[in-house]
Ligand SMILES: Nc1ncnc2c1ncn2[C@@H]1O[C@H](COP(=O)(O)OP(=O)(O)OP(=O)(O)O)[C@@H](O)[C@H]1O
């Protein structure tokens with residue numbers, strides 16, 4: 001990218017999405033390169049609701065690489081950040097070996113914000129590292145396969161490098177070059193699919209994914225069985241279901257895989273608990289609702305935290321909102337609860353309420369976010385969106 005004469009350095013701002021795995025990644029065979037013990041598959045969520053925005057500036061006048069995250073300067077020497085910086089610089093050197101190595105002796109100033117809670121089981125590390133790698137690559141003019149680089153920031157980040165439905169193939173090589181993400185189908189393949197993120201708790205979790213899965217690999221025989229005997233078949237079935245828009249199969253596999261992931265957490269020694277009472281109530285609610293409907297209309301999935309991700313189809317969304325609001329009523333403000341989503345006039349039949357047969361739990365769910373599947377990272381062309389000032393330091397309100 002040519003240097004901006006007015007600024008005296010290159011600056012680019014990009015945004016990247018969160019993804020939710022429906023076949024979960026849990027466990028590494030190489031901690032440093034972040035190579036998984038099984039393949040996984042996810043849905044990229046639309047950036048209108050959940051996104052990371054990152055500005056990268058690159059200048060010869062900067063003395064050192066620096067990063068600000070959500071308004072605070074963070075330690076740039078973090079090994080995962082260093083891996084991403086090193087790998088993008090390496091790709092840039094390769095690309096510019098016969099031409100102009102613009103920017104390669106320069107240092108980076110990086111400023112990033114998430115528009116949702118960080119480290120709360122809402123996949124901030126996935127959107128964060130995907131955005132970082134995409135922005136660094138753009139500022140240095142690097143193209144091509146970048147998911148191998150994002151993977152070295154956080155495993156699940158490699159899937160956020162693409163939109164729609166994305167598989168991360170575990171690969172076999174020791175150097176990780178074949179452990180990459182690929183799009184299985186674009187988001188436009190399944191426009192009726194809807195996602196509801198039921199935020200149960202937006203607090204930092206007790207056991208992070210990285211350490212949780214490390215203990216699982218060391219102690220859980222169920223995890224070994226899952227990786228070797230269960231996931232390969234599920235990946236094939238899930239890819240078929242996504243391509244055919246077969247919701248019943250997609251939903252059943254999604255719920256079973258989430259349940260098996262949490263079973264491996266319980267099989268870990270000492271056990272790791274990510275679900276709480278509200279999560280378990282949501283699981284019961286979904287099964288009772290589906291049973292009453294006589295078909296699988298709704299599925300849940302839980303990552304390393306108590307928040308539920310619900311998958312359903314457009315035609316059932318309004319009713320399930322109402323179900324959520326009835327059994328987990330907000331204390332006062334319905335508007336905040338639904339974060340501005342339209343409150344439809346659906347009323348639930350007494351029969352349905354009876355079939356679910358649960359006591360309402362006030363404030364069990366803090367709020368609901370309702371994204372569709374969405375596209376991958378993109379450059380924000382509008383200069384005022386930069387998070388860094390012309391002097392290369394964060395803007396005051398960031
Ligand atoms: N915008 C960002 N840019 C760079 N790094 C980020 C960004 N957002 C988050 N991170 C990194 O990811 C870490 C949080 O990852 P962690 O896995 O603990 O939580 P999570 O991704 O929100 O949850 P989960 O992966 O379980 O869904 C942060 O401490 C930070 O190091």
Ligand SMILES: C[C@@](O)(CCOP(=O)(O)OP(=O)(O)O)CC(=O)O
Nearest residue numbers: 021024025154155156209210303304
């Ligand atoms: C439960 C999960 O969300 C685990 C995500 O783990 P991370 O990608 O956060 O872990 P690291 O590779 O150590 O950074 C399942 C998934 O996203 O596939």
